[in-house]
Amino acid sequence: MSEVEFGKPPVLVVGGLVAPGTRTDALRDAGIAVEAVPDGAAALALMERDARRVLLIAEDLADMPGTTLMRTLSERNVSHTSVLVLKPGGVVDGARVRGAYDFLVEPVDDLRLVTALNNARERAVLHAAVEDLSPDMGPAGYFGFIGRSVVMRSVYRMVESVARSRATVFITGEPGTGKEVCAEAIHKAGPRAQAPFVVLDCASLPADRQEAEIFGHAPEAVTDTAFGLCGAAASADGGTLFVRDISALHPELQVKFLHFLQTGLITPCGGGRERAVDVRVICASDRDPMQEVVAGRFREDLFYRLHILPIHLPPLRDREGDAVEIAARMLREAAAEAGKRFRGLAPEARAFIADYAWPGNVRELQSVVHAIVDAFDGDLLTADMLPAPIRGETGGEAASDAIAVGTGSGNAETRAAATDGAALSSDAGGYSQGEGTVGLVVGLTLAEMERRFIEATIEACDGSLPRAARMLGVSPSTLYRKRESWGEEQD
Template sequence: MTQLLLIEDTPSLQMVYESVLRGAGYDVVSAGTAAEGLQHFRKIRPLVVLLDLMLPDRSGQELMCDFLELEPETNVIVVTANGSINSAVEAMRNGAYEFLLKPFNEQRFLHAVENALADGARARGQRPRHTTNDALISTFVGSSSVMQEVYDRIRSVSRSMATVFITGESGTGKEICAQAVHSTSHRASGPFVPLNCGAIPSDLLESEVFGHLKGSFTGAIVDKPGAAAVADGGTLFLDEICEMDLNLQTKLLRFLQTSMIQPVGAPKPHKVNVRIICATNRDPLEEVRRGRFREDLYYRLHVVPIHLPPLRKRGGDVVEIAEVSLSQFAREEGRSFHGLSDEVKSLFRNLSWPGNVRQLLNVLRHVVVLNDGPLVTLDMLPIELHHERERLASPFAPGATVEQAKPHITLDGLMGMTLAEIEQLVIEETISRHGGSVPKAARVLDVSPSTLYRKRESWAKTGKNGA
């Protein structure tokens, strides 16, 4: 018999929960107040606590924090009314294992308890590490303040079953972040299964996620377990989640609610114990507004958000990452590099890095393969970085404002031009420096894109378009 602690102040609900749990073979200790619940907790140290967030004598959030301070491996399932979902999400971010919104069905209730007990027993059995930056550095490199916030968020969700939603530009390391969440959790010994939703044709994605049986469709020559089944006991990472077909989004939502999967061609579903982490380089709320992503699925997935900052916002991290990666690549390629020249460090700090960390790693690999140190110098860098360096020296470099550019403009080149001609020169040069993107140029010039479109249309009509 496994002992659970139930804290629910409504007598009728307490009786219902007790009946369901005992009917499933669980030993339950109940309390109606926070004080009584804390007293029982200190005595029995349960693996799992079922906690109503609305208690008469104290905040359920505060009580949960006390539990986790006393016994960090305890899995707390918070229970709250449907109108208090924000409180449940906040509890998940503070370390709750799972949340249940009233009313919920018996199957959902027992499944949450079963998963929490399984993960709790595994955690107490192996006494999982409480990771610090040292463990995270094995995958992430960087000590900037923005990355410290990312590390803190990863550690805060390590004991939870909460779905993690990672956002960030392409190349910022979203899969590395997902692996870090997995490796610092109680599921670290289980599988980590990544699936790129944008790289698989929509007609095959359902089979990739949920599996299929032999003969269920043309080409299904053998039974195939889907990623959700392979990830049983571990973590399923759904990258580029916003690329998922709307019909499959419906099935994913059902899976999240029931933990049941039904392979294509299978007569009935079966249950798996999987934690979901997803990621996208798009704005998920914008995808919801455009009707490309289900709103109910968004709120089910967007429990613990983690945003990875672009490399250009990480300060000195770019040099730190470059030096660590340079050392690794030099070992792999048998080269004698041991650092970056001061000029290269300065350039790296000032580049915009549109491809983020992925671009930086490609640059360093290029340098190491074609050169042999001992320092990375400017002449070793690929040609595209030299073009970027030239743009940085230009008064109309990407990201520069007109005010920032003024000290670099020589009047000799502008003398004799009308104010309208100077305006057109500035606008067209800024658009050109941003790859022809009018919206990007508008942000730099601090005007609306419609203003630039209108001016260019006017110039085209008068034959003065310099684009």
Template structure:
């Protein structure tokens, strides 16, 4: 059913859909649409709904008739300036939205996806949306109240086509969340492709996403599809999306609106069908306000936001995760470890975990390699959890040159004595100190590696290389 009050547009949309093999019925108002659903709802498989109708607003129609989106897939059509209203329609249960003027092939592709039964999309290998054990859920470990809320969100969004915007500190499990949504969705048997937008140089990211033709730039020795086409039928996960340059954000927005990609060096567009999930460790609304992230792209991506809690806010989950990692890595090393002691668990709980679950994973992996067991000694705890109280204070507050006793901002600054600083760092290797400085700079920069690099006077690629090396050594947070 095409719900559009402008007769010429309604007839054009119907003609385009009929050319693809669909029979169409047209309703020119909200009242006519409701009447048609009441009379012939059984034969209607999908709805194209204009948000601007003569007798009602499309959003109001969906709000006051809640059964529409639960029974029929609804694709809303909106003008370019009201994308935020289309996003609200998707939150009310709409399948997807299109921006006018509607591209014929995009219209056909979206409506075909909308009316296709979920059973036809599903595969026997699709993971059920249920917790595997009493201690976890689809790759996650932990049953704290904040995580139970996340699990409910994953359950609700998994079978939808809506784009998902995952936020959270570095190491909280954003890619695990994206994979859980993908595996539990009708696309679970198709590819899951992950791209880190911050780890790929700007001049190569476009090619990585959209592909290129042979000879289109130096080093392009053959035709190559990008991540978008590699994820055909499945899910594309764009990690650290806020690190993407504005120029490429425009091209990503065009892909999202048209459902087509254009390889570097080509003048031909190609249709694709992928679901987008993205993530960032920054505050995306702050990035929009600062002009570093396009507002229209944010509206297009942030249909369903999911915020992952930091590890320090997950209580008993820390002990559960540590024991899970300890048994896994102990088995890999051919060792038998007991569950961690209450004293060791208290030591873990006292740590701030700036690197979250990734930091805990690396800590336990290192312990499984370095210690024979069956119990883990205190030396296996994070260094900051073992250092004297003064050293713990150093990790909690960055060194600014101001004396801790100096409470008045207008008072003269008392520099920290070199001997005091050396004493606090005693026992740490140069690599430990470098990691502490780098991680502190990243935290101060709100998780942005480029901003941290500017503060430290190095290039972002230097920080990425250092982190990659630390990850390989099992030291990164």
């Protein structure tokens, strides 16, 4: 029997699920230390004193349901704990394990249990390591960012590392992920924090106005520009120029912008003396810049001159736990501004917010919170205040509700993605009235129908099993296991 691995967090077993003997020996042989407590109350008392990173709990404990234990831990802000739920055999209701990292359905063999616990343990170690290495975060967040997920902490570290450089930063990410917040964080974390931070939005400028807005202009050349005669580059002298949606820069102007980056010199539009400016340039794009280069819409030499320090912002669906924290902060701020009583999120509302995919990212979440504050009042934001799609009701009117409330501020691609997801959900739920629908399934076994439906859902989610799992209301591990079993059947 091997020694338990040094430095690995022990697994806290709640409810005596791992009986002495075979399972305990299998875990120790795999290097997994085990602590055991008899019920939920004992687990809460232990976690209050010294939080454990990995929990294996029964769905129904002697003193409380396992879901109640998970909800209580969440309410007490026990962060970065990987929770696995052991469920009795039978039909799995994905909604009942909301908040768990994974769940196992009895009977579970030793290899499956060891694999699941090792994955949870590695996740817990990663969370702890990232937290130790991350920049300090005050109660207000990190320079405008809210969230403590692993992926965002890596973004904060990147911001810290590039802030003191003079090199150009290129920020990418889906609409609504906070690219301007990131650019301002870089500015505030660096030596130019007290100098101007100037924002230029290329997408909102007509092509014939871009040159004057960036480089300034002679008095008679253009009238009524946002940055006056001097232009955005000169306005940012000594500070930072953030160019939003650089991909929208007119092709003929890209050469002049490249010259500005290489020399630090600007020449006003319509005539004027060339002058030098000291500007840190940060740019951003909703689109994949390399695809723009391949399509011939963006100069390759300009791309490589800009793409010195790239930062990619993750979508909200990949920021584990952040959606709830962001929603709570936005709710308090919006309520204070509107004179409403809201002070937090009800447990069920927290669960729905955590599970929703948020195709419009933080911008969509902000729209939803502000709409709720405008329409309701109370001590807690409850689940019934959330739009129907966020509660998992995606058929009929609910689908159009998601698009109207959730992604109205996103771009056309985002809205199209939301529409596609809604259409799939309503068809799957039996709302489609198309001819021949019944004929497509008659003659198939239930297992084959399930397989075809799951595979269609995964395909509609661009091959993403986590997204498909959210749509189907199950854990990703369920889909992984089903795919493995289908492969075995083919063998």
